Amino acid sequence: MKKKTFIIIYIYIVPNSIFVFIIIIIIIIIIIFILNIYSFRVYQINPEEKKTVFVFHHGAGLSGLSYALLADYLKGLNNNQCGILCYDCRGHGKTYTSNDEDLSLNTLSQDLVNICTTLYPDPTTEFILVGHSLGGAIVANVASKQMLKKIFGLIVIDVVEGTALESLVHMQNVLMGRPTSFKSEAEAIEWSITSHTIRNIESAKISVPSQLAKINGKTGVRYIWRANLTASEKYWEEWYQGLSEKFLTTRAPKLLFIASPDRLDKPLTIGQMQGKFQMEIFPECGHLMNEDAPEKLATVLNEFYNRNKAFIPKRFVIPLRPTEHATAPPKK
Structure with missing residues (x-):
């Protein structure tokens, strides 16, 4: 039948x-x-040989394009020796999943691991994890739990557990102070500069449009924020809880970018005095350091790689048969 x-x-x-x-x-x-339903927007620069890859995770409300200028500078300085991977995390930018509201630490960490292992299935690939703000909490969590096999470096940009947790009580007021919508992308870019959210117009032109979603309202076309940060409040504390310990206990070489040394909490202050990590201070930058001074950060990242690459174990092809070497006859 x-x-x-x-x-x-x-x-x-x-x-x-x-x-x-x-x-x-x-x-x-x-x-x-x-x-x-389940697609991640990825921005990728492949090296000539896939050995070491910089993986960049953006902050809350932003997108992978917040690293656009930095990635371009880094590629030039590095002579394309390393790969570069930026992506929009779930609920942000052009990434859409079956549950965009799930911004828990474990979910975002697993997303990073899944993306890395999918794009770089070779188990010998070394990763340098770089994260700004929320992204810093994600990469520190992945590194401390060794969720990727080979982590060559851990780099955190302007996020410290102590100051981050203290600032959470003011976060809703900060979000309420932002415009809820814009008439155009150009208006949103202008706001990001005049509000000193971003201090680099060239970076703002690239990154801000990716943070918006276009809607057709009663008054015409409007642009709203793509990420619903207000709804993510239940995850804020877990993002940063234990961040300093995770950062300090990671075995890989570590680098911390901050705008002011006053932002260090006690564990990081002690760790810095003990020489457990490299610290770079950029007082001329705001919170979005990777957008405000992309060339300077790229220079430090390249130096970090060059200084530590000697510790990357070299991969040699093992011959199928042992090679016999001629030896001199024994002396009589």
């Missing part, structure tokens, strides 16, 4: 090209829908 039904359908479809066309369109729509 089933076989007969299949044959009847097959005979009916073939002569009707319009019906076939409609079926194909429906299938394509279903495929696109499935892909959009």
Whole structure:
């Protein structure tokens, strides 16, 4: 009975090209829908040889394009020796998942691991994890738990556990102080500069549009914030709880960028005095250091790589047969 039904359908479809066309369109729509349910927007620069990869995780409300200028400078300084990977985390930018509201520390950490292992399946790939603000908490969590096999470096940009937790009580007021929508992307870019959120117009032109979502309202087209940070409040404390310990106990070489040494908490102050990590201070920058001074940060990142690459174990091809070397006859 089933076989007969299949044959009847097959005979009916073939002569009707319009019906076939409609079926194909429906299938394509279903495929696109499935892909959009779980798809991450990735920005990638592949090196000549996939040995070491810088993986950048952005802060809350931002996108992978907040590293656009920094990545470009780093590629030039590094002569394309290292790969560069930036991406929009879930609920941000052009990334869409089946649950964009799940911004828990474990979920965001696992997302990073899944992306890295998918794009770089070679188990010998070394990763240098770089994170700004929330991204710093994510990469520190991944590194401390050794969720990736080979972590060559851990770099955190302007986030410290003590000051981050203290500032959470003011975060809702900060979010309420932002415009809820803009008439155009240009207006949003202008606001980011005049509010001193970003201090680099070239970076703002690239990164700000990716933080917005276009909607058609009663008054016409408006641009709202893509990420719903207010709804993520329940995760704020867990993002930063234990961050200093995770950072300090990671075995890989560590680097901390901050705008002021006053932002260090007690564990990091002690750790810095003990020489447990490298610290770079950029007082001329705001919170978005990677956007305010991308060339300077890229220079430090490149120096960090060059200084520590000697500790990366070299990979040699093991010959199938041992090589015999001629030896001199023993002396009489």
